[in-house]
Amino acid sequence: MSDLVSNLSLGFGVALSLQNLGLAFLGCLVGTLIGVLPGVGPIATIAMLLPITFGLDPVGALIMLAGIYYGAQYGGSTTAILVNIPGEATSVVTTLDGHQMARQGRAGVALGIAAIGSFFAGTVATLVIAALGAPLTRLALIFGPAEYFSLMVMGLVFAVVLARGSILKAVAMILVGVLLSTVGTDLETGEERMTFGLPFLSDGIDFAVLAMGIFGIAEILRNLDQTETRDVVRQAIGRLLPNRDDFKQSYASVLRGTVIGSILGILPGNGAVLGPFASYTVEKKLAKDPSRFGRGAIEGVAGPESANNAGAQTSFIPLLTLGIPPNAVMALMVGAMTIHGIVPGPQVMTRNPNLFWGMIASMWVGNLMLLIINLPLIGMWVRLLKVPYRLMFPAILMFCCIGIYSINSLPTDVVFIGLFGLVGYLLITLGFEPAPMLLGFVLGKLMEENLRRALILSRGSLSTFIERPVSAGLLAVAIVLLVLALLPSVRKGRDEVFTE
């Protein structure tokens, strides 16, 4: 316990320095600014804004990036409530009741409770990370390559189970993602794989390029197909602070959402996505009058938003303790860390305690800033959201080009976001969901490396994955999950959760 306190005070010492406070503020502000744009989720936002952190020291850069991440998340919720367009998968749920509240002239209350719930969830999640960080890091030390491989398999199975639509298509997307990650020079043998003989492919495909293509450009292409029916609230925003009745109705939802989100966020394989859905379902089940849901029930905003933020934060845990990015956003964080010469994993905590605890403390600071920045700025976001899409997408397009060019100064990267944009657009029209592919890509290199090592250690015997108890346990969980997801009754329930 005293460890926890001293670690956190070290962290706050770092995070509360004037420079880092400023960076967290700036990160939250620009993150929200870009995240508010419809069709731009946290992934595209972070990829776009990655270059602006290059000139900073590692601690400052990561603090700013974390700020951008929270800002983008909150910006997505703002868009969901005010315009009924979810910025990303996790804010789909917020559109249901949030936008209805906005139509009833209670947009301010919806945004307020979202911010307050998120802040509470963020505070709890920060403590969870601080408390779990050290023990989980010790756990990581007993993990060998076989365990790492099995853990990642479990993560990918999770992603399949959590993907919307056909399970077969999700499996295919995961495989394609891992396949894409093998492009480039094979680290072990030095052979070039699938590079078409092109020199810029020999380092492999840059994750930021793939993410920006699939989530930035493809999203523009998809939005262009739909005729614009943006439904910006025309009602007054109303008062921002929820009153006592609102609090009474929603505090339990916030608590439940926080617990659900924190637990799901720790799971590898983007468990955080499930948080808002699970929370919404729970709230609806527990409500005395479920018919209020979908018609502007404040619990339907408070619970999922808290779950969303808690999950967004606890998903740092697998990255910081095991070095495994559980979702695409965390993969971008890996990219940012590597640029600054930090290899994510259990050693970060011991080697760079400043960075580790500073970042954790800055998460809390970031959440507080969001509360302070966003509530007064809502009027500005509303005006921004009234800009028609025909003007918005060329701006997004230019930001994408400049952002991706400045990461590596390679014009080929710019061309490749176009190519991946086309591929992403094709995938969407064919009914494939790109998110599992990205996760497969993220974990692919690590998986191959660990598979290889595990097999070298076992002299080529595949039974090593079953003989080692931890690895066997992880694989068993993966199989159970997959079987469950394929059972007809569970499948029906799963479809219901996602279509609700």
Place this chain on the structure above:
Amino acid sequence: MSHSHERPKEQERRGFVRGAQDFAGGIFLLLLAALGLWLMRGLPQGRLSAMGPAMLPDWLSIGVGLCGVALLVNGLLKHGAALERWSLRGPVFIILAILAFAATIRPLSLGGFSLPGLGMIVAGPLAILIGGCATPEARLRELVILSLSLTPFCMLLFGDMLNLPIPVFPQALTGLFPAGWSQKDILRACSAIMAAAALIMFLTGRRRHTTKVDVAIETEQG
């Protein structure tokens, strides 16, 4: 055929393909798998105890191919979603815009063809103007104003404040300014000129088209 009247006519006419989306998806995966296997030909698979470079990619390609076959069969047997209609305009202009940006941001030589590095001052507006045409609602005047105001903003942000190594303007431009001016001075001067031009265009346009613009906004909101 008891349920045939529920199906839209279009799908019945398609004949043996019942779920066009799944069918096309299956073909896409098969092509991808074939591409993967073809690109990896000649590289050794190795053994499990010493995996070669091709082992994982080969097996992944086979897995992708199997998924493709399953989807294809699914598309033949089960009624499913049809393919959505998609227009060419969006993808064509967006890709052209991206290519234009990539070609002009720094010196390019492709075969016998070469371009001097024109920098963000040209690449940015090009991306906005070409990309903006991706929607049928594009209006040239708006796009010009947008590009003239966003480009200086990005130039100042990325080139001046953040010092990123991104080319901002062509070297030939240096000759137009007094010899003592530094790169940053020129950058700021260019930004100021562009921003002023955007402002002038915005104001003159506003005076002339006041009524027109209002009508347009109303129809959008209605």
